Amino acid sequence: MQLAEKYRVKKYEEILGQDKAIIEIKEFLKQYPKKRALVLYGPAGTGKTCLAWAAAKENNLEVLELNSSDLRNRAKLEEIAKPATEQQSLFKKGKIILMDEVDGVTGTDIGGIPEVVRLIHSTRHPIVMTCNDLWQSKLSPIRAASKVVEMKPLDIGTIVSILSRICEKEGIKKEPQFMKQIAIKSHGDMRAAINDLHSYADTGDMTVDMTEKRDVEENIFNVLRRLFKERQEFLDLFDSVNLSLDEIFLWIEENIPKEYKNEELAKAYLALSNADVFRGRIYKNQSWRFLIYQNIFQSAGISFAKPSQLLGFTKYERPKRVLKIWLHNQKMSQKKSISKKFAHYVHCSTKRAMRDFELLRPMLKQPSTQKALKMSDEEIGFLNR
Amino acid sequence: MNETNIWTEKFRPSKFDDVVGQQEIIKRVKSLVQSMNIPHLLFAGPAGIGKSTLALIIVKDLFGERWRENYLELNASDERGIDVVRQKVKDFARTKAIENVPFKVIFLDEADALTKEAQQALRRTMENYSNTCRFIMSCNYSSRIIDPIQSRCVVFRFKLLEKKDIVRVIKKICDKENLKISDEALEILYESAEGDCRRAINILQATASISPDITAEMIKMISSQAKPTDIKIVLDYALSGDFINARDKLLDVMLKESVSGTDIIKAIQKEIWNLQIEPEIKVRLTEKTGEAEFRMIEGSDEFVQLQALLASFILAGQGKA
Numbered sequence: 142m143q144l145a146e147k148y149r150v151k152k153y154e155e156i157l158g159q160d161k162a163i164i165e166i167k168e169f170l171k172q173y174p175k176k177r178a179l180v181l182y183g184p185a186g187t188g189k190t191c192l193a194w195a196a197a198k199e200n201n202l203e204v205l206e207l208n209s210s211d212l213r214n215r216a217k218l219e220e221i222a223k224p225a226t227e228q229q230s231l232f233k234k235g236k237i238i239l240m241d242e243v244d245g246v247t248g249t250d251i252g253g254i255p256e257v258v259r260l261i262h263s264t265r266h267p268i269v270m271t272c273n274d275l276w277q278s279k280l281s282p283i284r285a286a287s288k289v290v291e292m293k294p295l296d297i298g299t300i301v302s303i304l305s306r307i308c309e310k311e312g313i314k315k316e317p318q319f320m321k322q323i324a325i326k327s328h329g330d331m332r333a334a335i336n337d338l339h340s341y342a343d344t345g346d347m348t349v350d351m352t353e354k355r356d357v358e359e360n361i362f363n364v365l366r367r368l369f370k371e372r373q374e375f376l377d378l379f380d381s382v383n384l385s386l387d388e389i390f391l392w393i394e395e396n397i398p399k400e401y402k403n404e405e406l407a408k409a410y411l412a413l414s415n416a417d418v419f420r421g422r423i424y425k426n427q428s429w430r431f432l433i434y435q436n437i438f439q440s441a442g443i444s445f446a447k448p449s450q451l452l453g454f455t456k457y458e459r460p461k462r463v464l465k466i467w468l469h470n471q472k473m474s475q476k477k478s479i480s481k482k483f484a485h486y487v488h489c490s491t492k493r494a495m496r497d498f499e500l501l502r503p504m505l506k507q508p509s510t511q512k513a514l515k516m517s518d519e520e521i522g523f524l525n526r
Numbered sequence: 527m528n529e530t531n532i533w534t535e536k537f538r539p540s541k542f543d544d545v546v547g548q549q550e551i552i553k554r555v556k557s558l559v560q561s562m563n564i565p566h567l568l569f570a571g572p573a574g575i576g577k578s579t580l581a582l583i584i585v586k587d588l589f590g591e592r593w594r595e596n597y598l599e600l601n602a603s604d605e606r607g608i609d610v611v612r613q614k615v616k617d618f619a620r621t622k623a624i625e626n627v628p629f630k631v632i633f634l635d636e637a638d639a640l641t642k643e644a645q646q647a648l649r650r651t652m653e654n655y656s657n658t659c660r661f662i663m664s665c666n667y668s669s670r671i672i673d674p675i676q677s678r679c680v681v682f683r684f685k686l687l688e689k690k691d692i693v694r695v696i697k698k699i700c701d702k703e704n705l706k707i708s709d710e711a712l713e714i715l716y717e718s719a720e721g722d723c724r725r726a727i728n729i730l731q732a733t734a735s736i737s738p739d740i741t742a743e744m745i746k747m748i749s750s751q752a753k754p755t756d757i758k759i760v761l762d763y764a765l766s767g768d769f770i771n772a773r774d775k776l777l778d779v780m781l782k783e784s785v786s787g788t789d790i791i792k793a794i795q796k797e798i799w800n801l802q803i804e805p806e807i808k809v810r811l812t813e814k815t816g817e818a819e820f821r822m823i824e825g826s827d828e829f830v831q832l833q834a835l836l837a838s839f840i841l842a843g844q845g846k847a
Contacts, residue, residue, distance in 0.1 A: 394830060398769045403844070406769060407837040414821055414834035421826035425641075462777065462829065469781045476784075481604075487534050488578040489724070490601040490636055495784035500728050500748070503735035509531045 144342075145335040148307055150191045153199055158299035159188055165290040166196050170267060176288040178261040178268040180243070182275040183292030184360070186330030189271035192292070193239050196269070202237045205266075236266040243283060244272040254282055261286045276459065277388075281467065294329020297321065303331065304338055313342050322349040328360060361392055362457050368393070368444055369400040370451045375440040386435065390416065391460035393443060399455050405447045412442025475523035479505060482514040533731045534724050537699055538579055540586055546723075547691040548576055551682045555580060558680075559587050562627060566652065566661045568637075568676060570668035571684030574722030577664040581633045584662065588627050596623050601635045608644035612651050619655040629660050637675075638665035645672045652678060686721040695723060696730060705734055710742040718749035756782075757793045761801065764836045765843035772836050777829070787828025791819045794835070807842055814838045 150156050153163050162181065169179045181189040197204045238260075246253050261268060261283070268287075272280070275289060304320045307313070319341075326349060327334035337349065364382045368375060379389055390413070397409050416438035419431045470477075480494035483501065487494075494501065504510055506524050516524075530536050539545045542556045558564045564584070569577040585597040598618040605611050615632060623630045640648065652661055652675070661679070665671055668681060693712055700707050707715075707730075719726035733740050733748045756779045763772035780790060798811045818835040822828050 390827075390830075394833065398773070402769075403767070403840060407834075407841050410834035410837035414818075414825070414831055417825040417827050417830045418821050421824050424826050465777060466781065473781075473784075483532075484601070484604070487532060487724075488582065488599060488635070491604045492784070492786075493573075496789075497725070497728060498784070500725075500732050503732050504532055504728075507531055513530055513532070 143336070144307060144311070144339040145332050148303075148335060150188065151195055151198055153195055156188055156192060156195060157303060158295045159192065159292055162188075162192060162290050162292050165288070166192060166269075169288050169290075170196060170200055173267045177264055178270060178283075178287040180270045180272060180275060180283065180287045180289045181292055182272050182289065184273060184294055184328075184330065186327070186332035186334075187292040187294055188331060189292050190239075190241055193237070193269040193271065197237045197239075200235070200237075202235045205236055205238050207238060207240045238264065238266050238268045240268065240270045242272060243270045244274055244277065244280065254279055258282045258286055274384075276464070278463075285471070295331050296329070297324040300324035300327060300329070300331060300334050304334060307335065307338065311342070313338070315341070316347060319347055319349065361389070364389070365392060365396055365457050366455070368440065369396070369455065372444055372447065372450055373441075375444050376437065378440050379436070386432070386439065387420075388460075390420075390439060391463060392457075393439065395460040395462070396455075396457045397443070399457065400451060401446060409443050409446035412438045412446060415442065475520050479514070479516065479520050479523070482516065482520075486514055533699060533703075534727050537695070537702075537727065538582070540583060542583055542587070545576060545579065545583070546695055547687045548580070548684055551580070551684065555584065555682070559584055562588070564588075564631075564660050566656075566679040567663070568668065568671065568679035568681045569662065569664040569684060570666070570671075570681060572666060572686060572721065574719075574724035574726075575684050575687050576723070577684055578633070578635060581631075581662045581664070585631050585633075588631070589624075592624060596627070596630045597633065598630070599633045599635065603636045603639035608640065608647045611640075611644075612647065615651055615655065615659070619659045622658065629658055632659055632661050634661060634663045636665065637663040638667055638670035642672055645675055649674050649678070687723055689716055692716055692719065692721070692723055692726055696726060699727065699730060700740075703734065703738075705730075705738045705740055707740040708742065711740050711745050714742045714745045714749075718745065757790065757797050758800070760836070761794065761797055761839065764839040765801070765803070767840050767843060769836060769840055772839075773833055776832060776836065780829070787822055787832055788819070790828075790832060791815060791822065791835075795819075807845070810842050811839060814842070 153167075156163060166179060166181075169176060181192060183189060194204060196202075240257070243257065246257060257270075270283070270287070275284060301317070301320045301324050304323060305317070308315055308320070315338075320338075323334050323337045323341075326337065341349070361382050361384060364378060367373075368378060379386060382389065384392075394413060397413070398406060401409050416435045419434040419438070422428055423431045423435065476498060477491070477495065480498060481491045483505065484491040484494040502524070505514075511521055511524075542552050545552055555567075567581075569580065571577060585593045589596045598614065600611060600614060602611070605614075611634070618632065619630065634648075637645075637648075649672070663671070663675070663679065668676065668683070693716065696707070696712060696715060699705075715726055715729060719729060729745060729749050730740070733744050736744060736748075756775065760772050760776045760779065763769075763775060776790070779785070780787070785793075795812065795815045798808050798815065801808065814835055818831050821834075822831045825831055
């Protein structure tokens with residue numbers, strides 16, 4: 142038996158380093174059906190699936206697993222999911238529906254994300270989903286319909302203590318220093334750490350081969366670190382990370398001012414601006430040949446914006462802009478629908494009505510106008526707020 | 527039409543003779559309509575000078591009471607693509623016009639918001655339905671309308687309304703609504719509307735909601751409130767070297783006011799000349815701004831171009847660019 146399987150945690154108290162997530166999932170199950178679905182997101186090996194199973198066990202719930210890789214079409218989703226959500230369990234036990242890796246579900250295809258969202262609205266049992274990257278645009282309908290909980294990579298101390306406990310039980314004799322090396326190499330991925338430990342268990346090695354890279358995707362944070370700190374012709378830098386060039390673009394944009402100041406800042410933005418100009422040309426004329434220019438400006442262009450290598454640690458952040466716009470749009474949906482009605486009434490564009498909204502507010506507040514535009518109660522509520 | 531309290535509608539002229547300004551155009555359009563056969567029309571000119579009004583008058587004149595059944599209004603900047611436009615045109619054009627007019631009328635507002643490709647597609651649509659439909663298109667700049675469409679239309683260039691025209695409209699409304707407005711306030715109102723009659727009326731109505739006695743100060747307060755003055759704060763942050771705050775504030779302004787990047791660029795370009803900096807730097811900033819506007823048209827993400835502009839302003843603020 143693989144060690145990683147054998148030491149899969151089964152109770153809340155065994156899950157280390159994820160206290161916040163545990164509180165959140167407890168709350169979710171207590172408050173259900175206030176929110177009908179929960180998404181646990183974070184990198185591999187942080188305990189997303191374990192936490193879901195532990196939650197089921199602690200609450201004496203049966204787990205119905207929908208593995209999204211098997212369920213890429215509507216027929217199957219309906220066949221398996223509907224009976225589960227619309228019928229009670231055989232043994233009168235409550236259920237939890239677990240969907241692993243929802244990022245594997247296709248975006249708009251039949252039976253893809255829209256079906257998951259329908260499922261969330263129609264379910265009679267709490268749904269728990271896991272995914273690595275929640276911020277892909279195709280997942281935004283799921284984001285909107287669910288409670289989201291982040292699972293952070295485990296810190297080195299936590300990993301070392303878990304590894305030590307396993308060694309003790311398995312009778313593996315290794316130095317603490319060895320454990321620490323494995324922990325560093327794992328980048329917070331507990332499963333990877335245990336697997337590494339397993340592979341060294343019966344050898345006499347006392348050091349870990351740090352160069353032997355796992356063929357998993359390069360973390361975007363490492364890519365950013367190399368891009369901003371080093372000065373290199375990074376033409377294939379982005380190949381190792383499992384994000385589209387446009388997504389990487391947003392990451393770079395968010396983090397430029399954290400690294401570069403003044404001239405470097407202006408130079409880096411000029412490179413990004415150039416990349417965007419070529420991207421625009423690609424979009425408009427489908428000139429995919431220009432992709433190489435976008436790539437070069439976006440990689441080497443950013444890297445060479447500084448005169449020499451940078452040192453020190455910088456904490457990079459997720460791109461906030463898309464999220465901010467999305468949140469804003471959620472908040473402003475009433476404003477938009479009012480503007481649309483008004484624009485139709487006075488023969489101008491919705492955009493213009495949105496722009497002049499503050500000017501129009503007094504007249505929109507008049508009951509006669511609200512009646513003429515057939516405003517809904519929510520829209521009137523928005524104006525009175 | 528029911529009684530309305532939205533003044534831009536309440537006081538919208540519904541007869542050719544009521545229209546203020548644009549007298550040459552009115553005369554020609556009127557005679558076209560009297561012949562009961564209009565060609566496709568293209569109305570070009572800035573916002574708020576009577577393009578939509580004239581289109582409405584045309585259909586009301588042609589179809590009388592039943593104009594709504596024979597008239598489709600689309601706003602190109604709001605539709606989600608040329609396919610939506612074509613589908614709506616198709617559905618509308620399927621049935622024959624009633625009354626004794628042999629065609630229906632489609633008003634496509636802000637047609638210059640369509641891309642060149644979309645306009646090519648539109649031109650096909652115009653041809654396919656030319657038996658049953660007439661198009662009236664409006665745009666801010668006729669140069670943004672492709673030649674084949676222009677050549678299928680009679681083009682009318684609307685002029686900016688003169689001061690006396692706008693004053694006349696405002697005075698008439700004040701009369702009907704029992705408002706008192708000082709000459710100074712009229713002056714300020716005209717200036718802040720920038721020749722846009724719709725805007726002038728909206729500012730007037732917003733001001734009148736506070737008090738029927740309208741002063742210059744009230745107009746100033748109301749009209750400045752509706753402008754993105756926050757742009758100055760963005761520029762101040764950038765020129766003082768604080769990029770992150772400048773960027774955050776910029777995004778806030780864009781979201782709060784729902785303005786496009788192009789509108790922001792225009793506001794920046796204007797604001798530069800109000801800043802307390804060396805004229806020489808103003809010229810350099812303007813150069814950067816122009817470049818950013820150009821890149822915005824070529825590129826795909828307006829906000830990136832604006833960030834690049836702010837980054838270059840930081841250097842200019844230190845006298846280095």
